[in-house]
Structure formats: structure tokens, C-alpha cells
């Protein structure tokens with residue numbers, strides 16, 4: 573270890589000790605909230621308890637959010653918020669929500685435990701470092717000419733003094749080792765009490781799943797309505813007019829062959845249009861290009877159709893499952909349509925990767941930015957479609973641009989390789 577590394581580590585430890593000392597008064601202040609909250613419960617009966625309870629809980633939760641972040645940083649994990657979703661109704665429902673949430677009681681337990689724990693985690697390292705330093709300082713003697721000298725270096729040194737720096741060294745070594753562990757142990761207890769319990773995690777997961785199921789059902793119903801409408805207004809109408817044209821041509825065949833021929837030409841036109849519409853419809857359900865050429869080829873085809881140049885960079889060592897592939901494809905199609913419609917961009921790019929069992933798709937443009945997920949909009953539609961697969965949509969679009977849309981979908985790839993190239997479409 574070089575001197576600068578050693579100095580850096582020493583600085584880290586000094587910082588840890590100072591911070592653990594700062595946490596002592598904070599923990600003691602937190603202790604005051606415990607009786608406040610407990611007294612507020614009986615006072616709820618005479619109404620004054622309601623604002624007190626809501627206020628104290630809000631204060632406590634915002635303070636504990638910081639503890640969660642701190643413990644997460646120390647332990648290198650993220651500690652999620654354990655609270656149930658608040659009710660939208662009045663204050664009494666909120667009181668019930670607070671009182672019945674196990675996380676409330678775990679928070680209280682934490683505040684009680686945190687006070688002695690903070691004192692121990694702050695005082696123990698301080699005592700070790702202090703004793704260590706004292707071991708080096710104690711045998712110092714002031715000499716007449718105002719210089720200092722280790723007394724045991726002189727002839728008249730009492731024997732015991734010689735041991736003081738050695739014991740001091742041992743204390744410093746112990747302080748060096750204990751300081752980070754004291755902080756880690758403190759953070760580990762914080763995680764134990766402040767992180768969501770397995771049960772709370774499951775409950776929130778079940779809620780998420782039922783929300784996304786409801787969304788999926790809605791999205792499927794909307795999709796079915798769209799297909800129904802497209803068929804009704806498109807191919808079905810064309811086929812009706814085709815039938816009529818053919819019927820009239822049949823009638824006219826003997827009397828007026830020229831008019832019959834014109835009607836047949838019209839019928840052929842109608843059949844071509846009906847076919848084109850059916851083809852478009854099929855493409856909207858599961859685009860053949862996706863089935864044939866995979867996500868890479870299908871996204872390139874989308875990029876080619878855009879009026880702005882799009883740089884496509886896809887690295888997929890295999891193919892995602894068909895429904896995931898399809899969701900990713902339609903998401904890219906919508907974001908590219910947005911680029912063309914709203915962004916005013918001069919160029920755009922698409923990047924698709926698979927890592928950590930997640931498919932990550934990014935679509936960016938250098939346009940005017942300001943995109944937002946709006947109810948009923950295409951981006952909201954993507955969000956709902958992705959939620960069915962536990963996927964997420966991220967949007968970074970400051971006013972003035974650029975816009976970057978990020979899609980993430982958990983998925984495994986099959987071994988079939990589609991492409992690993994990049995280029996500009």
C-alpha cells in the first residue's frame with residue numbers, strides 16, 4: 573500500500589468516525605418521535621391526534637428515507653420503501669393505513685434500537701482511536717527549553733512508559749479495523765428493520781401484478797377493438813363493394829359488356845385494396861418482417877422508413893421470445909413515429925443490447941425534447957404493453973432536447989443468432 577493510499581484510507585476512517593458521532597444526536601432526536609407517535613393514537617379519539625399522528629409519521633418517514641439511503645450506500649444495495657400505498661380518501665383512512673402497516677411498527681422499533689446503537693457505533697471507534705493516540709501522547713514530556721521528548725528515551729524513564737506506545741499502536745490497529753465494521757453493523761441493523769419484509773415485498777408484487785394484468789387486459793381489449801374496426805371499415809367494406817360490383821357486372825354482362833368490363837375492373841381494384849388492407853392489418857398484429865428477420869431486421873426496416881437518418885446498432889446473441897420481441901418492436905415503432913411526428917430531429921439512433929437477462933432498447937433523437945407520458949398517448953400504451961412482461965419505460969427528454977427513450981424487458985434469448993452489426997439506415 574502506498575503512502576497516498578494509506579492516507580486516503582485514514583481519511584475515510586476519520587470521516588466514518590465523525591459521521592457516526594453526528595448520528596448520535598440525530599438518533600436521540602428521533603427517540604423523541606416515539607412517545608409523540610404513541611400518544612397520538614389515543615388522541616385520535618378526540619380528533620387532535622389525527623394531525624399529530626399524520627405530521628409525526630410524515631416527518632419520521634422522511635427521516636427514515638435518509639437512513640435507508642445511507643444504509644443502502646454502506647451495504648452496497650438498494651433498500652426499497654416498505655410502506656403500503658396510501659389511500660386516496662380522508663384522514664381517518666390514513667390513520668388506519670398508518671396503524672395497520674407493519675412498517676410503521678418496525679420504524680418505531682428502529683428508532684428505539686437506533687439510539688443505543690448509534691451511541692455504540694460512534695463511541696466505540698472514537699474510544700479506540702482516542703486510547704491509541706493517548707498511548708503515544710502520554711509518555712511525552714515537556715522539557716525546560718520548551719521542546720518535547722519521549723520520556724522513555726531518557727535515562728530516568730520509568731519502565732512502564734515504554735509500553736504505552738505499543739499499547740497505543742494496538743488500540744489504533746483495533747480502531748482501524750473496527751471503524752468500518754461498526755458502520756457496517758449499524759447499517760445492517762438498519763436494513764433488517766427498515767427494509768420491506770418478505771411478506772411486504774410479496775404483497776406489493778401481487779398488487780403490481782394485478783395492476784399490470786388489468787392493464788394487459790385493457791390493452792388486449794383495445795387492440796381487439798382496433799382490429800375489429802380496421803376489418804369493419806377496411807377489408808370488409810371493400811369486400812362488400814367487390815360483391816356489389818361483381819353482382820352488377822353479372823347483370824350487365826349480356827346487355828352492356830363494356831359497362832360490365834368497367835365494373836369488373838373496379839372489382840379487381842377493390843380486391844387489391846382489400847388485400848393491401850388485410851396485409852397491413854396482419855403486419856400490425858405480428859409483422860412478417862419480425863417473424864422472418866428478427867428484431868434486428870424489423871427495426872432496421874422501421875428505421876429505413878423514417879424520413880430522418882437513423883443509426884441502428886443491434887447486438888443480440890440470440891432471439892427473445894416472440895411476445896417480448898413483438899412488444900419491443902411495437903415500442904420502437906411508436907418511439908420512431910414520435911421522432912417523425914414531434915421531435916423535429918435531424919438524426920436519430922437506436923441501440924439494442926441484451927445483458928443481465930434484460931433486453932435493453934434505447935431510442936434517441938436530437939430534436940426539441942419535451943416528451944412526456946400522457947394518458948391515452950402512445951408512450952403510455954408502450955408502458956402498459958411492457959408492464960405485462962415486467963418491463964419498464966424510461967424517458968429523458970428535457971425541453972430543448974435531446975430525447976432518449978429507454979425500454980427494459982426481462983427476457984432470455986434463444987440460441988438462434990440474428991445479427992451483430994451496426995450501420996446507418
Ligand SMILES: Nc1ncnc2c1ncn2[C@@H]1O[C@H](COP(=O)(O)OP(=O)(O)OP(=O)(O)O)[C@@H](O)[C@H]1O
Nearest residue numbers: 910911914915941942943944946949950951952975
Ligand atoms: N421524440 C420526441 N420529441 C419531442 N417530443 C416528443 C417526442 N416523443 C413524444 N413527444 C411529445 O410527447 C407527447 C406524448 O407522446 P405520445 O406518443 O404518448 O402521444 P402522441 O404521439 O401525441 O399520440 P399517439 O402516440 O397516440 O399518436 C407528444 O404529444 C409529444 O408532444
Ligand SMILES: [Mg+2]
Nearest residue numbers: 906910950951
Ligand atoms: Mg406517439
